[in-house]
Amino acid sequence: MRTVATDSPRRRMQLALRRPGLEFTGIRGNVETRLKKIAEGAADATVLAAAGLARLGIAAWPGLEFHPFERDAMVPGAIALQCRTADAARLAAALDAATARAVGMERAFQTLLGGGCHTAFAAHVAAETLYLFHEKVGQRTIPLLPADFVAARAAAARILRELGLI
Numbered sequence: 312m313r314t315v316a317t318d319s320p321r322r323r324m325q326l327a328l329r330r331p332g333l334e335f336t337g338i339r340g341n342v343e344t345r346l347k348k349i350a351e352g353a354a355d356a357t358v359l360a361a362a363g364l365a366r367l368g369i370a371a372w373p374g375l376e377f378h379p380f381e382r383d384a385m386v387p388g389a390i391a392l393q394c395r396t397a398d399a400a401r402l403a404a405a406l407d408a409a410t411a412r413a414v415g416m417e418r419a420f421q422t423l424l425g426g427g428c429h430t431a432f433a434a435h436v437a438a439e440t441l442y443l444f445h446e447k448v449g450q451r452t453i454p455l456l457p458a459d460f461v462a463a464r465a466a467a468a469r470i471l472r473e474l475g476l477i
Contacts, residue, residue, distance in 0.1 A: 312330075314355045315356045316336050316337065316345070316356070320430060322358045328450075336353075338354065338357055346359075346375060350373060382437065383442070383450075386435050388433050388435075392406065413436035413437070414436075416434070416455070416463045419464045420467045420471065422464070423468055424476065432444065432445050440453070441455050441470070
């Protein structure tokens with residue numbers, strides 16, 4: 312594999328750190344369009360969210376092999392439910408408390424760093440562990456305490472200061 316099609320700075324940087332010498336190219340379109348482009352040779356590979364593939368019911372694609380990354384190889388981003396303010400209370404029952412706890416912590420990091428989809432940054436919480444990737448410090452695995460979730464913004468600020476990011 313030499314050329315990977317992705318427009319995500321976070322994915323590009325994480326892959327480049329693990330596999331120096333890779334080349335990157337952009338790719339646009341919905342998931343099916345991207346998979347078709349890779350199967351037709353637009354690039355050797357692409358990186359797609361496993362959750363998105365599962366949600367679409369795509370477990371295979373003709374001419375392609377899927378190889379999932381472990382969290383220690385690629386820190387994922389978060390998926391969010393977006394709705395009108397007026398519908399938030401009605402949709403709250405669809406949310407999982409553990410996921411909300413994790414995403415709250417992830418958002419605290421994103422807010423403090425002012426990141427967005429054009430920043431090579433990701434924070435992912437699984438149980439009591441923070442998987443963090445930032446272009447300036449690489450990938451880190453940081454244990455979290457229950458108190459960190461109570462004061463997510465303060466915990467995020469402390470960790471980011473310790474890493475020299477703020």
